[in-house]
Amino acid sequence: MTVDRRQRPQTDGGRVVPNYAFTAGRTRSAAGTDMPIEALVTATELGVAAAATLSPESRAIVEASREPQSLAEIGALLGVPIGVARVLVSDLAAEDHLAIHLPLVGTDGRPRRELLERLLDGLRAR
Amino acid sequence: MDSVHDDRAGGAATRVVPERDLLPLKILVAGGFGVGKTTLVGALSEIPPLSTEQQMTSLSDGVDDVSIVPEKTTTTVAMDFGRVTIDDALVLYLFGTPGQSRFWFMWDELVRGAVGAVVLVDLRRIDDCFAAIDYFENRGVPFVVALNGFPGTEGVDDDIVREALAVPPGCPIVHVDARDDASCTAALIVLVEHALARSA
Numbered sequence: 001m002t003v004d005r006r007q008r009p010q011t012d013g014g015r016v017v018p019n020y021a022f023t024a025g026r027t028r029s030a031a032g033t034d035m036p037i038e039a040l041v042t043a044t045e046l047g048v049a050a051a052a053t054l055s056p057e058s059r060a061i062v063e064a065s066r067e068p069q070s071l072a073e074i075g076a077l078l079g080v081p082i083g084v085a086r087v088l089v090s091d092l093a094a095e096d097h098l099a100i101h102l103p104l105v106g107t108d109g110r111p112r113r114e115l116l117e118r119l120l121d122g123l124r125a126r
Numbered sequence: 127m128d129s130v131h132d133d134r135a136g137g138a139a140t141r142v143v144p145e146r147d148l149l150p151l152k153i154l155v156a157g158g159f160g161v162g163k164t165t166l167v168g169a170l171s172e173i174p175p176l177s178t179e180q181q182m183t184s185l186s187d188g189v190d191d192v193s194i195v196p197e198k199t200t201t202t203v204a205m206d207f208g209r210v211t212i213d214d215a216l217v218l219y220l221f222g223t224p225g226q227s228r229f230w231f232m233w234d235e236l237v238r239g240a241v242g243a244v245v246l247v248d249l250r251r252i253d254d255c256f257a258a259i260d261y262f263e264n265r266g267v268p269f270v271v272a273l274n275g276f277p278g279t280e281g282v283d284d285d286i287v288r289e290a291l292a293v294p295p296g297c298p299i300v301h302v303d304a305r306d307d308a309s310c311t312a313a314l315i316v317l318v319e320h321a322l323a324r325s326a
Binding site for chain 1: 147148149152179180202209213216218268311314318321325
């Protein structure tokens with residue numbers, strides 16, 4: 001009863017604007033190569049429910065992502081390069097098994113001012 | 127400012143980001159081999175530093191000559207990284223990045239969206255840091271130069287360091303002990319203050 005989940009999502013062709021530029025930093029669709037290494041992933045209820053039916057590596061990703069994990073952490077967990085982790089995570093997100101939380105950057109490509117202020121507050125409180 | 131219950135009166139200006147709206151941030155830690163990048167990441171990180179590999183497409187040698195159509199090569203670069211939870215939704219990642227000059231033009235993907243960078247320097251081996259300083263300066267990425275306190279490097283005047291390393295005016299120079307959490311946190315605070323000042 002194993003299901004081959006390795007099919008790649010259809011690329012929807014020609015997207016040049018990064019997803020995070022217009023999704024307020026969040027998307028459930030495949031983010032593809034625009035997904036930076038610090039992007040956070042969390043398991044969805046659907047993903048947790050389906051975990052037992054997934055391939056071993058996909059199951060490992062979903063189980064680990066009950067707590068937020070970055071793409072870099074997924075790569076380290078599986079012992080695979082970032083590019084491989086990105087494809088696996090994109091596939092799982094395309095099936096709504098994972099939610100992806102992308103960085104929020106301004107038009108200058110840098111984190112927005114209010115995020116820097118929150119970061120500063122957090123560091124000072126350490 | 128902690129209360130979010132009366133948000134109707136507050137209006138958009140004082141709106142607090144909704145809970146559980148997870149957001150990652152990243153800071154790069156650059157520097158030569160053995161300068162203490164992984165030590166610094168480990169001192170700050172709430173998890174033992176992890177290692178990951180990233181394949182990067184790079185230009186082959188002769189990159190200064192832009193008139194030549196460059197050949198592309200793919201290089202796999204290992205990075206150590208760590209995680210610092212800032213608040214209930216904000217997670218900071220620290221990525222230690224190799225600082226050899228032949229790698230620096232590959233980092234455009236990595237620096238996109240970064241808060242900034244810490245250029246970690248061993249004053250006994252300063253050659254390793256020039257490429258990193260040039261890179262971040264040219265890309266407009268906020269950075270601080272952090273002098274790791276190796277034996278024999280104490281008491282060197284900051285003005286001499288600034289001149290020797292060609293640190294741009296306004297770019298902070300800080301002293302760190304890469305093994306010490308508080309010292310490294312202080313360096314990050316200076317970096318974020320610097321980034322904020324530049325984003326004004």
